Amino acid sequence: MAPVKVFGQAMSPNVARVLVFLEEAGADYELVDIDFQAKEHKSPDHLARNPFGQIPAFQDGHVVLFESRAIAKYVARKYKTDEADLLREGDLSEAAMVDVWTEVEAHTYSAALSPIVYERLIFPLMHGKPTDDKVVNESLEKLRKVLEVYEARLSKHRYLAGDFLSFADLNHFPYTFYFMATPHGALFESYPRVKAWWESIMSRPAIQKLSATMTP
Amino acid sequence: MAPVKVFGQAMSPNVARVLVFLEEAGADYELVDIDFQAKEHKSPDHLARNPFGQIPAFQDGHVVLFESRAIAKYVARKYKTDEADLLREGDLSEAAMVDVWTEVEAHTYSAALSPIVYERLIFPLMHGKPTDDKVVNESLEKLRKVLEVYEARLSKHRYLAGDFLSFADLNHFPYTFYFMATPHGALFESYPRVKAWWESIMSRPAIQKLSATMTP
Numbered sequence: 001m002a003p004v005k006v007f008g009q010a011m012s013p014n015v016a017r018v019l020v021f022l023e024e025a026g027a028d029y030e031l032v033d034i035d036f037q038a039k040e041h042k043s044p045d046h047l048a049r050n051p052f053g054q055i056p057a058f059q060d061g062h063v064v065l066f067e068s069r070a071i072a073k074y075v076a077r078k079y080k081t082d083e084a085d086l087l088r089e090g091d092l093s094e095a096a097m098v099d100v101w102t103e104v105e106a107h108t109y110s111a112a113l114s115p116i117v118y119e120r121l122i123f124p125l126m127h128g129k130p131t132d133d134k135v136v137n138e139s140l141e142k143l144r145k146v147l148e149v150y151e152a153r154l155s156k157h158r159y160l161a162g163d164f165l166s167f168a169d170l171n172h173f174p175y176t177f178y179f180m181a182t183p184h185g186a187l188f189e190s191y192p193r194v195k196a197w198w199e200s201i202m203s204r205p206a207i208q209k210l211s212a213t214m215t216p
Numbered sequence: 217m218a219p220v221k222v223f224g225q226a227m228s229p230n231v232a233r234v235l236v237f238l239e240e241a242g243a244d245y246e247l248v249d250i251d252f253q254a255k256e257h258k259s260p261d262h263l264a265r266n267p268f269g270q271i272p273a274f275q276d277g278h279v280v281l282f283e284s285r286a287i288a289k290y291v292a293r294k295y296k297t298d299e300a301d302l303l304r305e306g307d308l309s310e311a312a313m314v315d316v317w318t319e320v321e322a323h324t325y326s327a328a329l330s331p332i333v334y335e336r337l338i339f340p341l342m343h344g345k346p347t348d349d350k351v352v353n354e355s356l357e358k359l360r361k362v363l364e365v366y367e368a369r370l371s372k373h374r375y376l377a378g379d380f381l382s383f384a385d386l387n388h389f390p391y392t393f394y395f396m397a398t399p400h401g402a403l404f405e406s407y408p409r410v411k412a413w414w415e416s417i418m419s420r421p422a423i424q425k426l427s428a429t430m431t432p
Contacts, residue, residue: 052324065316067319070316070318074315077308077312092293096290103286107283
């Protein structure tokens, strides 16, 4: 069977979000580079994959997808096993808890944490743009409140959706990985349950392997 | 069986996102008001439902949820029938297309359209804050590009995820409904496929019934 294709760079957090689930599944995949300098993301070939001209895009035979969270769910469903059922769609209440914490990642956690990654790493290193300290400080204040809620949640359950590793946990990996490379990574020290949860994610062989290709 | 409970006001777009799927299912539900002026959203009872103190929250027996998109999916799964299978989770590629266009709603469509709703309706009417024309104009420019992509998509398929009505389409209802009440609603006239798609959503009896309770 031909390997599935992921279009984009492992260094991009949204591409890495897809790769996490492929690595976790031990899936055979091909990473196809999209050259932004050559405007390949706006080429007809790429716009046929993603009409908004962004990465990642994904191809599995006739199935062509975009939007990292949608692709990641496709991968989680396709490679689902009894041992690795990351979405739990067969169980109404477990699936709902996976969805709740997946939405929290998108709309609350990453909304607070990712601006810090952009201001401290991506803008200065990739675009030569200086850090906006006001954005960083406001985001840190939001992030502390989010981490308090996570600390309480992870005091009750081993993982976000319950006592099972799920899509919701792994979905936190890419931005948190880069956040840890900013000068603010030590913030997690104040939240011992969150820190232990993050370390348990980082210790996974698939995550270790992927991390090595993402070093900022 | 006790009716499920939705905490919040029908006028809130994120509460309405949940009500759409309950109305479509013909489900028995109770809408429980959360009094923001009395800070009820920050009360221990409500924080036990949603640790971030927002609406909507949801209760179905022992299942307590927050995050509108997660609740909406729970409702779509719970009331799924052969005729109304809005998530298509039994079909790998159909489920993926539903996910793609659900993510587009959250991260691209509503990211462009909802600031216009906030600036033109919610901020002036609810908070006495004047409209920021710069935000409106920038958002309109983004929205035009998004609607071009939607027009192309809806020229190939009757609905966003394919030739079947799905979660992705109905999920567009709340913010679009309020957008239509702004002075910019006529923008949809320039995109005939999008306009026809929107009209087909608006003509649904469940949507008609819900709309009547949301009038700005």
